[in-house]
Structure formats: structure tokens, C-alpha cells
Amino acid sequence: MERKLTAELWDKMHYMFRDFNDRMVHVELHYDFRIDADALKTVLICFLEKTPVLHSSFKDNHVNPYWKVEDYKIEDVLTVLEPDNLQKVIDDFLTQYIPPESNVQIKAALFYEGNKSVLCIVENHMCMDGGDLKYFLNALCSNYNDYTTQHKSPLALRSGSRSYTEVYSDLSPMDKKAAQKLYKNVSSRDSHKFPFSPESKEDKSFILRRRINSERFARIRAAGKKSGATVNDILVAAYIHSIYELANYSDNEGITVSCAVDLRRYIKDISSKGLTNHTAFMQCGTPRKGRNIVETLSYVVRSSEKSKQDKFMGLYGLPLLKLGYSIMPYAASEEVIKIGYSNPLLGMSNIGAIDGDALALSNKKPTDAFLTGAVKYKPYALLTATSYNNELSLSMCVRGNEEDKKIVNTFFDYMEKNFNELAK
Structure with a gap:
């Protein structure tokens, strides 16, 4: 059966x-x-x-x-x-x-x-x-x-509900009721994009990675801390400042990056939950290009702090999606959701630190560890960040060509330049 x-x-x-x-x-x-x-x-x-x-x-x-x-x-x-x-x-x-x-x-x-x-x-x-x-x-x-x-049976893996509704399970009755009415569509409407080459039949998937060594990464974090900035803020600021430079956007234009948010922040105990997706986005941006990376960072810190003050950060739009999938057949609901949903042209996922001790096999930690997101189709772009052994890894996965590889590497060059400016 x-x-x-x-x-x-x-x-x-x-x-x-x-x-x-x-x-x-x-x-x-x-x-x-x-x-x-x-x-x-x-x-x-x-x-x-x-x-x-x-x-x-x-x-x-x-x-x-x-x-x-x-x-x-x-x-x-x-x-x-x-x-x-x-x-x-x-x-x-x-x-x-x-x-x-x-x-x-x-x-x-x-x-x-x-x-x-x-x-x-x-x-x-x-x-x-x-x-x-x-x-x-x-x-x-x-x-x-x-x-x-x-010789233990290898069965120690979580299982349970994969439903998106688990994000509401530990909210107070009042907050749960309010969260389930957050129909507001908060997807990004920013038209700024990564300056890839035009789509071509010759395009193929590739992954490019840039490492920032532990000494430089420590100086970058320390410089950000003086400005009250998190690592995520620093990454977004360098990303946005580099896009201005790479794509030659006007200094007076505002740019927004959609940043991944782990909604497990709302679940107190995930031990009984199944493996699934609990990721949404928050919008983080600048009203204009800063005179330097430090000023751009100050804009980003203000933007992210405003988002973090919202106790429902990341939960907006879930009821709207649920409604869309509930009131009509799937094929029709998908078309309706596509009309209302705007996929971000500029996205970032900070996966964070990779735990070498947790990934040790036979008491040997990995000599290198790397995790990155999906291959994006032009013009969409996603910057993924991870750290391992106190080194920062930046990566982009793109369906593109040799020209796009040059563009991504130039973007990484700008990112490094802006990190260095910040860490002076």
C-alpha cells in the first residue's frame, strides 16, 4: 500500500x-x-x-x-x-x-x-x-x-512534527492569537540586484568560496563590537557597501538585503520536533550608501535593531501563506502566491559557527568544514557565511558562466576591502 x-x-x-x-x-x-x-x-x-x-x-x-x-x-x-x-x-x-x-x-x-x-x-x-x-x-x-x-544502534535522531505551526507552540495564548493574524506581506520589493551577465544556455552551476583567516576575522569582530554590531550586521554592511561599488548604484539609493531568520528561536524544546524548515526572512537595509563602511554599518545596525525589537520577527506572512494554500487547489494557490510573493534579489544566510567537536569522527575533528545554500538562478543572489576554526567562509552558489565567476570574485574582493577598512 x-x-x-x-x-x-x-x-x-x-x-x-x-x-x-x-x-x-x-x-x-x-x-x-x-x-x-x-x-x-x-x-x-x-x-x-x-x-x-x-x-x-x-x-x-x-x-x-x-x-x-x-x-x-x-x-x-x-x-x-x-x-x-x-x-x-x-x-x-x-x-x-x-x-x-x-x-x-x-x-x-x-x-x-x-x-x-x-x-x-x-x-x-x-x-x-x-x-x-x-x-x-x-x-x-x-x-x-x-x-x-x-556498537550502539545509530537511531539517536529527532523525529516528530514537521509542521510550520510548531513555531507557535510555546507562545503565550495572547501572543499565539496575535501571531496567527500576522497576514502582512513583508517580502522584499527592492529592485537592486547583483550585476550578473545575461542568462545563457551555456550557464552551469558553480560554487565559489572566499576565506577570511582567523586573525583578520578576530579584528573584524572586534571593530564591529565597538560599534555595537553583531557579525551578522558586519556581513550585511559589507555586502551592501560592496554591491554599491560592484554595480555602480547611486549613493543616494537605499538597498535592502533579505536575511535568513531561524524561527526555532520561538520553540523552547525542539527535541520532539521533526527535521524540517523553520526559516523566514527579515529585511535589513540602508537609506543610502554610507560615506565609508563604518557609516554603512551604522545604518545596518539601526535597521537590524528595529527588526529585533519586534517580538514577532520572522512570523509575518505565515498566516497569509497558510490561507493561500487552504482556500483553493494547489496549482491555483501557487499562482496566486507567486503574484503576492516577491523573491529577494539580494539575500544572505549566516549559518554561523560550525562545531568541530560535534563533527569529530573517531576523535578526529574535520580539518576543514563547509556548508552552503542553494544554487541561485540569475538575477537572484545569496551570500552564505559560515565559520570554522575561527575562520570565516563566504560563498555564493550560482548558475552562471566564467564571466559570472569573475564578477563574484570581484564582489569578494570588495567584501575583503571593506572588512579591512572596518578593521583599521
């Missing part, structure tokens, strides 16, 4: 995002030893069985879409290889696309090079966001260690 899972609100929204990005989230972890492939297979099988959406296909029947739980083989999920050209196979693996109609929504690869290993993972954002993917990775490593050292 066919087994069905509910297509939750955010599953449907990320499916709608197929016009804007490939919806894949990417992980790359490097280790100085050879990971036990058989043990990893066992852990992955147990995790997929505990999270059936990861081995389900999305059924868009135009009326009421759902997930159909599918059979799979571990070979559908995990590739084990000792390649001749390690970097090429990593790049090829990470830029792949998993169709929602596939029988699995997550793929992993274990690449060996001598006595070293690289673990890569790609998963469909429809199933879970970066916040839960970080948890998934930590749990994967913890279960691997317990299985290889104590």
Missing part, C-alpha cells in the same frame, strides 16, 4: 522556489583519516528510516501535493570512491541537482585520497533547512562514533 506523508507549508514554498534556485544545500567535510564506509552506510540507512521524507518522492498532483515514501538502496544515497582528480569530483558532486521526483532527497559521497577522507552531502531544502542540517550532521557523527566504538 502506498505510504503518504503530508507536504508541509514550507515544503510547498520551497517547491515553488524552483523558479529561483535549485533548492540544494551543500556540505563538505575533510578528515585526516579513512572513514569506515560500512559504518557510515549503516548510520545513513538508520537515519533515512527515521526520517522517511528523505526517501520520498514529491507528488505534485495540482490539487493536494504530498510525499510518497519510496523504496531505495543505500547505493542510491552513498557513493564511495577513490578518484584521480579529487577536487573535480567534489565540485561535480556538490553542484548536482536532486529532482523532487527522485526516490531519495539526500545524497552523500565518501571520497578517499590516501589516508584522508572527504564527506560530501547534498540535500533537498524542501526537506530541511540549514539549521536542521547542522543538527543532522552533528547527529550523524555522534551516531557513527557510538556505533563504531560501542
